[in-house]
Amino acid sequence: MPNIALELGKQSASLGINAAYGEQRDVGGVQVIPVSLSWTGxxxxxxxxxxxxxxxxxxxxxxxxxxxxxGEVRFEPNIVSLLTVAIPFVWVAGRALSRVIRALKK
Structure with missing residues (x-):
């Protein structure tokens, strides 16, 4: 039986940057490259x-x-997804900052 950890490692090595940036598509004369935040384990x-x-x-x-x-390239965010990612991050950062400030006041 092959070592499953080694096989998974070989397969996940190909994910890398391709998981974050999709393939370029041409839609009505406009070139689109999708961007995602990804995690695998x-x-x-x-x-x-x-x-x-x-x-x-x-x-x-x-x-x-x-x-x-x-000749113009710009990033257009997906607002719903960015809020989904940003709200928990802002909440955790705010809690951490308030605890640091409370600790410094003592």
Missing amino acids: FGGGSDDAGNGGGGGGGWAVPVGAYIRRG
């Missing part, structure tokens, strides 16, 4: 009896796209 193991297993998962949020019209 894999794990595996076995016990002393030789029983083993593994699994993996992934998550991706489309954050926007690079749009090229003529």
Whole structure:
């Protein structure tokens, strides 16, 4: 039986930057390159009896796209996805900052 961790490692190495930037598409004379925030994880193991297993998962949020019209390139964000990612981040950062300020006041 092949080592599942090595096989998963080889397969996930090809994800890299391709998972964050999609293939360029031409839509009505406009070139579009989608951008996403992605995360993947894999794990595996076995016990002393030789029983083993593994699994993996992934998550991706489309954050926007690079749009090229003529010679101009600009990023157009996906507002709903950016808010979905930004709200928890801002909440955690605010909580951490308030605790740091409280600790400095003491």
